[in-house]
Amino acid sequence: MPARHFDRSRLRAVRRAAEIYQAAVGEALGVSDSAVASWENGSQTPDPEKLPALARALGRDVDELFPRSGPPDLTDLRCDAGYYQYETAALIGTKSAGPVAAAERGERRLKDKYVPSLATAYGVGQEELRRAEARSIAKAQGVQADEPSPPETRRAPDLGAPPESLAQKITLLLDSSYPDPQGPPSDAEMADAVNDRAGMQVITEEGFRDLRTGVTETAPPAVLDALAAVVGASRMYFEPDEAVAAQVYEGLQLLAAAKRGAVGRVRARGLGARGLSPKAMALVNELVAELEEKETDTGK
Structure with missing residues (x-):
């Protein structure tokens, strides 16, 4: 699925327009002002997990400042919540982040017992979390995830070749x-x-x-x-x-x-x-x- 689009020039322009120093942005994110400078000059790119906090530091909505085309997958939801993958172990009460890592790679679905706590931590509903999971699986399989069709436009399928799997x-x-x-x-x-x-x-x-x-x-x-x-x-x-x-x-x-x-x-x-x-x-x-x-x- 598409990650959020980071535009260094837009970041610099928005920061300057808001009259916020690089040091202040760095302090809000727990990084140095030189790190912020490297993002703006293009020598480095911020981790996707930091984009929501970066948008907040500049007083902007993350969707406005760092837009993404298309619906999110599991990795996108985690990054939007500001969590690194290793931090998800504490969220679901496991010794490692293996269950979440496997689900993000589309290798294995999350067990039902992990869904409520993970959805709460990500700030989404459980159904939305499952839909994002389906997109991660589709991405791993190299296919397009199916989105529900509006009831008024859903029709019986136009059948092509016989199914194989x-x-x-x-x-x-x-x-x-x-x-x-x-x-x-x-x-x-x-x-x-x-x-x-x-x-x-x-x-x-x-x-x-x-x-x-x-x-x-x-x-x-x-x-x-x-x-x-x-x-x-x-x-x-x-x-x-x-x-x-x-x-x-x-x-x-x-x-x-x-x-x-x-x-x-x-x-x-x-x-x-x-x-x-x-x-x-x-x-x-x-x-x-x-x-x-x-x-x-x-x-x-």
Whole structure:
């Protein structure tokens, strides 16, 4: 994610306009006046953790003086709160900053027990902290983090190539199964639904979130069996066989189109250049007929 933009010329201009000496700025930040001079002449750059205090010393808002394009990730939140990474151990009550360091690198999600205290220290809500965490994970994976779409503009996905990873398959399942304006259920709701279907606790909210975001790449059969049942998909969808995955994927395409009112068109052409196999086409025809019957019964 984009770090805050530091402009040495703007820093010098703002300080001079406020008639504040370099020594006074240095004293406010606990650094020497020569350090402040080095920031202004470009020989050094202040640590991002010091930018909020630097803005306060000059009587400016940090977003105004050191703007950042785009939403923050975990590292950005920490720096905005003025904490160095090693200081986070005390914030979450651990011997080292390992949990926070791993989360900032996108390697491992924060345990739920660390979130409240860290969010309080950073001055943000817990949901905002989790969203920043998701951006850190996306950054590590080299992908763009998804931001929630406004309810009035959310639509069923425009499906491209068949998904490959388990995270991609789960995302496609959720988007295809819940195209309504409110979107798919939360991770906690999905975990509860999977556990209810399995008849026992087979996954936690954090565990489901890790599967959905790609932090965890595999899942026990019991989890996949229950998940497939919850969203009404074939268990074959999760198998590594590419041909099987492609068949189920095309079935999902048809069902997503059906929920958008395009059943007839997709059903008639069989989807894609190759189309579905006769057996798979028979299956999805049965599913579509059942869907149409339910819509008729409910008056939709």
